[in-house]
Amino acid sequence: MKEKIEKLKKEKNAAILTHYYAPAEAQAVADYVGDSFYLAKVAKQISADIIVFCGVSFMGESAKILNPEKKVLMPDLTADCPMAHMVAEGRIEQMRREYDDLAVVCYINSTAEIKCKSDVCVTSSNAIKIVRSLPNKNIFFIPDRNLGRYVAEQVPEKNIIVNDGCCPIHAAITVEQLQKVKLEHPNAPILIHPECEPELLTISDFIGSTAEIIDYAKNSSQTEFIVCTEDGVDYQLVTDNPDKKFFYPTPHPCCRDMKLNTMEAILSVLEKEDKEVIVEKSVIDGALRPLDRMLELAR
Numbered sequence: 330m331k332e333k334i335e336k337l338k339k340e341k342n343a344a345i346l347t348h349y350y351a352p353a354e355a356q357a358v359a360d361y362v363g364d365s366f367y368l369a370k371v372a373k374q375i376s377a378d379i380i381v382f383c384g385v386s387f388m389g390e391s392a393k394i395l396n397p398e399k400k401v402l403m404p405d406l407t408a409d410c411p412m413a414h415m416v417a418e419g420r421i422e423q424m425r426r427e428y429d430d431l432a433v434v435c436y437i438n439s440t441a442e443i444k445c446k447s448d449v450c451v452t453s454s455n456a457i458k459i460v461r462s463l464p465n466k467n468i469f470f471i472p473d474r475n476l477g478r479y480v481a482e483q484v485p486e487k488n489i490i491v492n493d494g495c496c497p498i499h500a501a502i503t504v505e506q507l508q509k510v511k512l513e514h515p516n517a518p519i520l521i522h523p524e525c526e527p528e529l530l531t532i533s534d535f536i537g538s539t540a541e542i543i544d545y546a547k548n549s550s551q552t553e554f555i556v557c558t559e560d561g562v563d564y565q566l567v568t569d570n571p572d573k574k575f576f577y578p579t580p581h582p583c584c585r586d587m588k589l590n591t592m593e594a595i596l597s598v599l600e601k602e603d604k605e606v607i608v609e610k611s612v613i614d615g616a617l618r619p620l621d622r623m624l625e626l627a628r
Contacts, residue, residue: 334358343377344377344379366538367454369395386413389403390608400602402605410496416492429467444615445616461486508532523537552573
């Protein structure tokens with residue numbers, strides 16, 4: 330299957346972009362592997378005619394919005410992110426009425442329609458930098474409460490109001506689960522994603538985006554780590570650090586939607602070109618502005 334995929338990529342001038350949370354096999358056949366911010370930048374820059382995005386729906390939408398002239402395919406169009414739907418347009422409109430000088434800061438894990446209602450998008454890699462750089466005093470951070478709370482702690486000069494959304498995978502990790510794995514590996518530092526609940530962040534050794542967690546492990550002299558993020562990241566961690574060991578809370582944090590990006594599904598969509606991401610032009614025009622502003626402010 331890998332040979333067939335490579336052949337089809339060359340024939341069709343296609344590129345595979347894969348998120349760190351996708352299955353190992355999807356990362357192994359990818360041209361680019363990364364977190365949401367990296368992949369957004371790549372999607373804007375590559376010259377391929379076809380983009381196959383191995384992730385969830387908001388990622389495919391973002392790739393299409395940034396490249397409306399390209400064909401964007403997803404191995405499985407049903408792969409979705411529950412958090413992306415956890416804020417209502419009416420709530421945004423209400424906040425704009427209640428607060429003067431308000432910036433709606435939209436985590437990239439959101440639908441294209443919600444991006445249209447926002448002032449700027451962010452990822453966990455650049456949220457602190459972008460929020461700090463905004464001229465607005467009042468910030469409505471959507472849709473994730475946990476990343477919003479973390480940003481608020483790092484940027485206390487802003488009045489950050491958080492929306493009550495979350496990543497079900499990260500939010501399901503408990504203090505008890507984390508303490509159990511720490512007892513088993515007491516010398517291993519805890520590397521944690523800011524989508525986790527605040528009480529977990531307080532007992533961690535490093536808080537960062539998926540890419541930042543990977544970089545930390547790679548540059549650290551320690552040989553064991555406890556990782557609190559979706560377990561798809563293990564492929565890159567082990568690839569970069571074959572002599573190091575990585576442990577996860579039990580049960581492993583696993584996004585079933587991300588795992589729909591199988592090698593069979595990748596091969597099928599390259600052969601048939603049948604699972605195309607379609608975004609209406611009016612939505613593309615509205616959502617492109619906050620995405621472009623993110624790329625500009627995060628430089």
